[in-house]
Amino acid sequence: MISLISFEGGDGSGKTTQVKLLEGYLASQGKICLCTREPGGTTLGRMIRQALLEVGREEISSPTELFLYLADRAQHVQEVIRPALKSGRLVLCDRFTDSTMAYQGYGRGVDLDILRQLNQVASFGITPDLTFLLDCPVEVGLARTAQRVVEQRSDKRRQDRFEREKVEFHERVRRGFLELARAEPKRICVLDASRSTLEVHEEIKKIVVQKI
Ligand code: TYD
Numbered sequence: 001m002i003s004l005i006s007f008e009g010g011d012g013s014g015k016t017t018q019v020k021l022l023e024g025y026l027a028s029q030g031k032i033c034l035c036t037r038e039p040g041g042t043t044l045g046r047m048i049r050q051a052l053l054e055v056g057r058e059e060i061s062s063p064t065e066l067f068l069y070l071a072d073r074a075q076h077v078q079e080v081i082r083p084a085l086k087s088g089r090l091v092l093c094d095r096f097t098d099s100t101m102a103y104q105g106y107g108r109g110v111d112l113d114i115l116r117q118l119n120q121v122a123s124f125g126i127t128p129d130l131t132f133l134l135d136c137p138v139e140v141g142l143a144r145t146a147q148r149v150v151e152q153r154s155d156k157r158r159q160d161r162f163e164r165e166k167v168e169f170h171e172r173v174r175r176g177f178l179e180l181a182r183a184e185p186k187r188i189c190v191l192d193a194s195r196s197t198l199e200v201h202e203e204i205k206k207i208v209v210q211k212i
Pocket of ligand 1: 010011012016038039053095096100101103104162163
């Protein structure tokens with residue numbers, strides 16, 4: 001049985017849109033699910049998210065960054081995900097443990113075995129039943145995030161700390177995600193996210209319908 005589906009991918013891979021589209025489709029089929037995200041799925045998490053992503057915080061050290069993501073996750077699992085799963089709801093989560101492996105592990109260089117253990121603690125041992133990895137070339141993702149910045153010119157949407165990282169950082173993150181998918185092909189399903197939103201949605205829909 002599928003109860004937790006996570007969506008992963010680099011910046012600008014279109015995860016958030018796909019979560020919403022899948023939620024809408026499932027609702028049209030009478031299946032109401034809980035949609036949530038990391039970082040920022042709780043009140044405390046939203047404070048952590050702001051601290052993490054705000055520009056001008058470039059001085060945050062790698063371990064500090066890591067522990068903030070883990071703190072966000074622990075609170076999120078305890079307050080939102082675990083109760084929802086317990087009550088039998090299907091949960092869709094925009095980013096989860098694989099993001100920590102890809103960004104803090106492959107991106108920042110934190111030891112992967114240590115990260116696996118810390119993820120276990122922060123997620124209370126909960127792992128997704130299914131993960132969609134939205135994969136696209138780094139330039140495609142970054143061009144999309146740059147476009148978002150232009151479209152929402154008001155100061156609400158400036159590039160965040162990660163979007164300002166060098167291309168090499170994002171390349172490492174992408175390679176990391178793909179390596180995680182190779183290691184767990186049953187759980188992590190890689191999708192070509194350079195296609196249109198609708199094409200990606202159709203593929204996700206097909207896979208979810210098969211598995212539910
Ligand atoms: P998000 O707002 O989901 O970014 P986007 O909409 O661009 O996908 O996530 C914010 C950033 O946090 C994103 O650049 C990835 C990063 N992140 C980590 O580095 N580690 C983590 O464990 C998580 C959950 C996110």
